[in-house]
Amino acid sequence: MPTRDASDSPRRRIIEAAIELLESGGPDAVSTRAVAAAAGMQPPAIYRHFGDKDGLLEAVAEHGYAQFLESKRAQLDPAPEDPVEELRRGWDMVVEFGVSRPELFAVMNRATGSGSDAAHRAGLEILRGRVRRLAAAGWLRVDEELAAQIIQATGQGGVTTWHSTPAERRNPALLTVLRESMVAAVTRAEPTVPAAETGPAPAARALHAALPDDADVLSDAEQRLLREWLTRLTAAGGTKTHRTSSCAGA
Incomplete structure (x- = not known):
């Protein structure tokens, strides 16, 4: 029996159509009528599968988390040679996702459904695993819980600041400096610093x-x-x- 999100299922087609509309036109573009038309279905199909637009957006967030977790797990190294570099790569991946897919990232952060919550917890476990490896190798400067909070806060703050800054004033150096400030705050590694x-x-x-x-x-x-x-x-x-x-x- 196919899973409920099989690639050819009506539910999956609706979610993917909603994500395409979300990323091309923002939340206002995700109307039940527009999503149904993009998925080649009638509007009642939205209500049958998701209840309402809020239910659809929760499903979109859950789908986004699933994709993101898949990419994080693919990158995961249970025994990295350099746990500090692993931290940098993980931070960069989160920020790149948020910078390149702002609308989906925002919906994921607002989601409160059980599926999104479970996926969020799974992502936190990956982060805590990285922090634990830093501690085991003697790199950690602060306790593990505070380190995880700093890593999260700097990543989300970097994405938020990037998108709230007019495009002509965005400077990629912001993300590098912010990442290295995080590295300096949670580890005893020497950060990458701006050259004189x-x-x-x-x-x-x-x-x-x-x-x-x-x-x-x-x-x-x-x-x-x-x-x-x-x-x-x-x-x-x-x-x-x-x-x-x-x-x-x-």
Whole structure:
């Protein structure tokens, strides 16, 4: 007998249609009529399988968790050579998922159904396993429960900040710095740190900050031009990182 989420089942087709609409148009696009049409069914099928739109969104969240857990388990190494690198990879995977699939990520975080809750607990167990391996290898700086909370908070906070920042102002360095701040907070490993900037970027940044808004010596057009030049010089400095050497210890 096929499982209820078999790839050719009406339930699975409805969920996948809802996810496609969610990710292309946001929650408002997930109407029962639109989902039914996208799945090639009549609206009553939604109510028959899920009860209402909230039930459908719970099923979408559960399906998203299942996909995410599958990818986490595929990456899982029960005996990693470097548990700190395993921590980084796990954090990056969560953040990449949240950054690349924001609508689904948001629905998953809001879900309260039993299936989503069970999947969430399973994900936490994977995280706690990583933290436990850090502790066993002598890397952990704080207790295991606090470490897990810090890892979760920085990952979710990074995703939230990324999406709340206008696209033109997003800087990928934010996620790297946030991840390494997490590593420094929970482990005794040396973090990847921004390399020292060379060239005119630091001086341009300082001058930009020091410019008064109403400098009489420059016209408005000259001030705008100068600020544009300083912004370009600052951006040209780039954000390079390097990882300092580290070694484990008890």
